[in-house]
Amino acid sequence: MNVFLGAYDYIVANSDRFWEAVRVHLTLSVYALLIAAVICIPLGILCAKKQWLTGPIMGLFNSLRVIPSLAVLVIILPIMGTGFAPALVALTLLACPPILINTYMGFRGIEPSIIEAASGLGMGPRMLLRKIELPLAAPLLLSGMKTSAVEVVASATLAAFIGGGGLGTFIINGLGMYKFSLLLVGALPVALLAILSEIGFAGIERAASKYQRL
Amino acid sequence: MSKEAIKFEQVSKTFPKAAKPSVHETSLIVPQGSFVTILGASGCGKTTLLKMVNRIIEPTTGTISVFGKDIRSTPVTELRQSIGYVIQQVGLFPHLTIEQNIATVPNILGWERRKTAEKVDYLMKLVHLPENYKKLYPRQLSGGQQQRVGIARAMAGDPAILLMDEPFGAIDAITRTKLQDDFKSIQQELGKTVLFVTHDVEEAMKLGDRMIVMNEGTIQQYDTPLAVMSKPSNEFVSTLIQADDLFQQLSLMRAGEHMTALPQEPVGADIPRVQTGDSLKTVLQTLLQHNVPYVVVENSSGEPVGQLTLEQLKLGNGK
Numbered sequence: 001m002n003v004f005l006g007a008y009d010y011i012v013a014n015s016d017r018f019w020e021a022v023r024v025h026l027t028l029s030v031y032a033l034l035i036a037a038v039i040c041i042p043l044g045i046l047c048a049k050k051q052w053l054t055g056p057i058m059g060l061f062n063s064l065r066v067i068p069s070l071a072v073l074v075i076i077l078p079i080m081g082t083g084f085a086p087a088l089v090a091l092t093l094l095a096c097p098p099i100l101i102n103t104y105m106g107f108r109g110i111e112p113s114i115i116e117a118a119s120g121l122g123m124g125p126r127m128l129l130r131k132i133e134l135p136l137a138a139p140l141l142l143s144g145m146k147t148s149a150v151e152v153v154a155s156a157t158l159a160a161f162i163g164g165g166g167l168g169t170f171i172i173n174g175l176g177m178y179k180f181s182l183l184l185v186g187a188l189p190v191a192l193l194a195i196l197s198e199i200g201f202a203g204i205e206r207a208a209s210k211y212q213r214l
Numbered sequence: 215m216s217k218e219a220i221k222f223e224q225v226s227k228t229f230p231k232a233a234k235p236s237v238h239e240t241s242l243i244v245p246q247g248s249f250v251t252i253l254g255a256s257g258c259g260k261t262t263l264l265k266m267v268n269r270i271i272e273p274t275t276g277t278i279s280v281f282g283k284d285i286r287s288t289p290v291t292e293l294r295q296s297i298g299y300v301i302q303q304v305g306l307f308p309h310l311t312i313e314q315n316i317a318t319v320p321n322i323l324g325w326e327r328r329k330t331a332e333k334v335d336y337l338m339k340l341v342h343l344p345e346n347y348k349k350l351y352p353r354q355l356s357g358g359q360q361q362r363v364g365i366a367r368a369m370a371g372d373p374a375i376l377l378m379d380e381p382f383g384a385i386d387a388i389t390r391t392k393l394q395d396d397f398k399s400i401q402q403e404l405g406k407t408v409l410f411v412t413h414d415v416e417e418a419m420k421l422g423d424r425m426i427v428m429n430e431g432t433i434q435q436y437d438t439p440l441a442v443m444s445k446p447s448n449e450f451v452s453t454l455i456q457a458d459d460l461f462q463q464l465s466l467m468r469a470g471e472h473m474t475a476l477p478q479e480p481v482g483a484d485i486p487r488v489q490t491g492d493s494l495k496t497v498l499q500t501l502l503q504h505n506v507p508y509v510v511v512e513n514s515s516g517e518p519v520g521q522l523t524l525e526q527l528k529l530g531n532g533k
Contacts, residue, residue: 117305120268121318122295135309211309211351
């Protein structure tokens with residue numbers, strides 16, 4: 001119990017440093033997720049509509065996924081140096097594949113007869129996307145966002161290795177100083193944030209697929 | 215003379231990389247208010263012919279006009295909003311309620327909320343859907359009910375023309391018969407022009423005022439079901455519709471059109487009766503069931519107006 005008490009004491013004593021780390025951690029995660037979504041949702045839709053694009057784009061992002069997140073950070077290091085920006089780039093790359101793949105699957109999974117009926121009734125491509133395709137792809141798309149969010153929140157810890165800040169700083173320091181209470185100051189909030197983002201996205205996902213369960 | 219609802223002028227379609235055309239050069243007119251069925255085996259080009267009307271498929275050559283206007287002269291979305299479209303897989307939007315599904319076209323057209331709501335109520339009554347289905351989702355309905363929604367949705371924008379691609383093809387036989395009867399009476403009541411693709415001979419004959427028989431991308435015959443049945447234009451049509459099937463022929467003829475005057479002596483109470491609108495097939499069944507020399511034909515108010523004997527049925531077919 002001492003380690004937990006120690007962690008608590010540390011947070012109370014260094015609340016400024018703690019909350020600043022939480023803020024950086026969240027900013028990194030949210031930005032990475034948003035940028036990935038802005039890039040990968042349209043790309044996924046494009047892949048689903050233009051079959052010839054699927055192979056190259058999916059291949060590229062799938063191969064990116066094979067690289068461990070720490071390796072991505074290390075590769076970025078010589079290119080962009082240290083700090084917030086390279087950490088953000090690395091995390092964004094990490095967040096891309098699940099969003100891209102799930103967007104693609106979500107759009108490919110829509111029954112062609114639904115699209116035919118919608119355009120046969122006189123919906124233009126934009127209305128079709130907004131009223132039919134996006135809502136129908138939403139459950140899968142959101143599930144991709146959920147995977148990305150959890151992955152990004154957890155991996156943002158590694159940003160500390162390249163000076164990106166965040167809760168990982170406590171973990172690295174704790175490990176370096178062999179001080180478990182300090183390690184927990186970083187680890188527990190990260191775990192909590194990961195769980196919260198999982199729960200949050202799962203909730204949105206459920207709401208978006210409510211019609212399937214009635 | 216009735217107006218031309220749909221007119222094909224030298225229309226043909228060859229898909230890219232296909233060796234021969236799916237639809238050979240075709241000219242035909244669908245008169246306003248008529249129910250025209252297109253009959254043929256799969257791959258005969260009947261669906262291609264239908265889908266060229268709302269430009270789901272673009273013709274390779276020729277012109278299609280709707281009420282005298284080239285279909286390429288209006289934006290494709292506007293054209294489609296003015297033509298109802300029903301497909302075999304129904305294609306209801308699973309994330310929208312029945313009410314929202316039916317309101318699709320009114321919503322695209324930006325109708326007032328009240329007008330849309332009234333239209334939805336009217337259409338649900340028309341296609342015999344209970345009012346409390348409004349808030350349900352498509353998957354909570356049976357296949358037959360879903361297609362009723364599909365038909366209501368297609369009619370929501372008040373289109374003068376309905377295109378239907380095997381709409382009852384995936385529905386069980388009992389439900390299908392009911393849907394056919396209901397839809398036929400809706401079509402007659404509202405005077406819609408319907409172009410209806412089917413591979414079911416009986417359905418094509420029963421629903422169509424006129425029918426198009428297609429084979430290998432060419433129209434074999436375009437005439438009333440009775441004419442197609444009694445004077446098939448060639449061997450193919452004859453085989454397809456089994457023109458030598460007496461029952462099929464009898465089922466297309468009405469008792470009121472073939473009866474003769476009643477005998478002078480009062481009609482016996484034990485003589486079975488049929489309605490003027492009944493088919494000769496029903497008459498034959500009645501004759502055989504009751505083992506009587508003739509049946510009395512009565513009109514809709516129950517008065518005897520004529521008679522039919524077994525002998526007359528034979529003559530009727532010999533003509």
